[in-house]
Amino acid sequence: xxxxxxxxxxxxxxxxxxxxxxxxxxxxxxxxxxxxxxxxxxxxxxxxxxxxxxxxxxxxxxxxxxxxxxxxxxxxxxxxxxxxxxxxxxxxxxxxxxxxxxxxxxxxxxxxxxxxxxxxxxxxxxxxxxxxxxxxxxxxxxxxxxxxxxxxxxxxxxxxxxxxxxxxxxxxxxxxxxxxxxxxxxxxxxxxxxxxxxxxxxxxxxxxxxxxxxxxxxxxxxxxxxxxxxxxxxxxxxxxxxxxxxxxxxxxxxxxxxxxxxxxxxxxxxxxxxxxxxxxxxxxxxxxxxxxxxxxxxxxxxxxxxxxxxxxxxxxxxxxxxxxxxxxxxxxxxxxxxxxxxxxxxxxxxxxxxxxxxxxxxxxxxxxxxxxxxxxxxxxxxxxxxxxxxxxxxxxxxxxxxxxxxxxxxxxxxxxxxxxxxxxxxxxxxxxxxxxxxxxxxxxxxxxxxxxxxxxxxxxxxxx
Numbered sequence: 377x378x379x380x381x382x383x384x385x386x387x388x389x390x391x392x393x394x395x396x397x398x399x400x401x402x403x404x405x406x407x408x409x410x411x412x413x414x415x416x417x418x419x420x421x422x423x424x425x426x427x428x429x430x431x432x433x434x435x436x437x438x439x440x441x442x443x444x445x446x447x448x449x450x451x452x453x454x455x456x457x458x459x460x461x462x463x464x465x466x467x468x469x470x471x472x473x474x475x476x477x478x479x480x481x482x483x484x485x486x487x488x489x490x491x492x493x494x495x496x497x498x499x500x501x502x503x504x505x506x507x508x509x510x511x512x513x514x515x516x517x518x519x520x521x522x523x524x525x526x527x528x529x530x531x532x533x534x535x536x537x538x539x540x541x542x543x544x545x546x547x548x549x550x551x552x553x554x555x556x557x558x559x560x561x562x563x564x565x566x567x568x569x570x571x572x573x574x575x576x577x578x579x580x581x582x583x584x585x586x587x588x589x590x591x592x593x594x595x596x597x598x599x600x601x602x603x604x605x606x607x608x609x610x611x612x613x614x615x616x617x618x619x620x621x622x623x624x625x626x627x628x629x630x631x632x633x634x635x636x637x638x639x640x641x642x643x644x645x646x647x648x649x650x651x652x653x654x655x656x657x658x659x660x661x662x663x664x665x666x667x668x669x670x671x672x673x674x675x676x677x678x679x680x681x682x683x684x685x686x687x688x689x690x691x692x693x694x695x696x697x698x699x700x701x702x703x704x705x706x707x708x709x710x711x712x713x714x715x716x717x718x719x720x721x722x723x724x725x726x727x728x729x730x731x732x733x734x735x736x737x738x739x740x741x742x743x744x745x746x747x748x749x750x751x752x753x754x755x756x757x758x759x760x761x762x763x764x765x766x767x768x769x770x771x772x773x774x775x776x777x778x779x780x781x782x783x784x785x786x787x788x789x790x791x792x793x794x795x796x797x798x799x800x801x802x803x804x805x806x807x808x809x810x811x812x813x814x815x816x817x818x819x820x821x822x823x824x825x826x827x828x829x830x831x832x833x834x835x836x837x838x839x840x
Contacts, residue, residue: 378418383720386411390711394754404763405441405707411714412437421717444709452559453702456552457694458662460701462639463509463550464693465666468686469673470628471635472507476516478633479503483521489529493538494589496521500542501581506636508550510543510757510794510802517542518809531599531609534592536810537820540803541584544825546757546791547577549643549658552701553761557787560768561779565658566643572784576835580788583831587824595820629676638665666690701758708762721767725774736775737837740782743771744789744833751793755800761790778840785836789829796825 386407393403415421416433423436430439466472479499486492500517507513517539525535546553549565558568599605639661646656656664666687674683715721728739743764750760765787772782794800798814803821807814 379719379723382411382414382718383715386714391753400754400759401704401707404711408710408714409437411718412440415717440713441710445706448706452555455555455658456701457697458659459550460697461690461694462662462666464689465669466636468689471632474628474630475633475636476503476520480520483524487528490589490593492528493525493530493534493592494585496525497538497542497585497588498581501545504543505548506640508548511805513543514539514802514806518806529610531596531605532810533812533816533820534596536806536812536817537592538588540806540817541795541821544792544795545577545580545788547573552758553787553790556765557783560765560783566647570649572780575839576784576832579835580828580831584824584828587827591823592820635669638668704759705762708759712763712766725771736777739771739775743786747786747790748793751790752797755797757790757794761787781836781840784840785832788832792825792828796822
């Protein structure tokens with residue numbers, strides 16, 4: 377009973393603080409520390425074991441933070457920071473912009489409004505594999521794809537909804553959630569992408585694309601007839617022009633579009649799927665791509681001082697993602713540790729596992745619902761998944777499932793949940809440029825994303 381009460385109070389308290397717009401990492405950390413303190417005061421469960429024990433309950437509470445910070449910064453945290461550093465460097469020299477332009481080029485030849493809408497989603501989801509930032513991708517698509525959609529007669533809200541959901545599946549080895557999941561599975565991020573995400577992602581993306589085409593067309597007609605939309609909602613707004621004028625990414629040569637693809641290419645080539653004679657770690661791959669990118673930029677521009685100055689963006693990107701993502705991971709891990717040590721999660725997992733014949737399906741639905749709700753509440757797929765991913769091995773073991781069958785759909789659902797949240801960064805950014813309310817946009821994304829969730833769960837049960 378103590379465990380269930382602690383888990384319930386902890387989740388409600390975190391939800392309340394985040395809804396009230398308190399700083400999410402500190403809210404998670406604070407509630408996690410309170411739960412650890414309660415466990416130390418009212419149970420005999422050790423907070424720290426082995427050589428790290430401080431022999432003081434109060435210090436053990438803080439030692440949990442130290443232990444989790446040390447292990448995270450040396451592994452997952454460094455991987456995420458290096459990936460972000462490379463992404464910011466590619467942004468700085470214009471390679472990301474060139475890549476999006478090249479990928480978007482075929483869309484100019486499609487003139488059917490809602491066919492273009494559906495294919496635009498697929499193009500955006502493909503680009504997301506190489507550009508893992510949901511906000512960054514959303515802004516770039518607003519500058520490139522959004523005008524095309526408006527030009528063929530799609531409403532502002534439909535176009536914005538598709539762009540918000542372009543990163544909903546959170547696919548690819550560069551995604552922070554993918555890296556976390558691959559570590560849970562004990563495989564590389566590329567193996568997880570190819571053996572877990574890819575097939576499910578392709579099926580889900582196809583269903584989501586068709587759903588966007590049908591539902592956005594239905595909503596546009598319905599809202600136009602009811603007066604919710606007017607003819608002006610099918611015209612470009614000045615705010616987008618202003619956003620284009622403020623675009624700080626330089627125009628780069630078209631061949632720069634190959635640079636964002638290099639990490640995925642190298643990780644695939646030097647893996648068990650292609651050539652095993654060379655072992656290439658993710659961090660090594662990112663640093664290699666930084667060096668190649670610098671040399672390409674130097675040979676193209678032939679201005680050594682400017683090219684060296686551009687590399688500053690690497691370390692700025694690493695610092696930026698530390699404050700936004702890595703700190704969130706650490707705080708979410710402390711929160712999750714409090715949930716686990718309280719025993720409440722074990723009780724819930726045991727209850728789900730006790731259901732004969734349907735235990736595995738019930739467990740999967742419980743975990744997906746939990747992650748979807750957390751993503752919508754926090755507006756972040758990372759915050760939700762980082763907080764609860766450590767529960768997945770226990771959940772899978774309790775129902776005798778392979779971990780990948782449990783982990784893959786839950787990880788994908790966390791990204792889908794973010795696209796249903798009016799407070800997600802990508803929703804706010806895209807809505808602002810399109811001069812729309814975030815709530816109006818998620819009114820269009822929620823039905824499509826609900827279909828996407830169902831597709832992910834069913835395809836995972838059948839194919840994994």
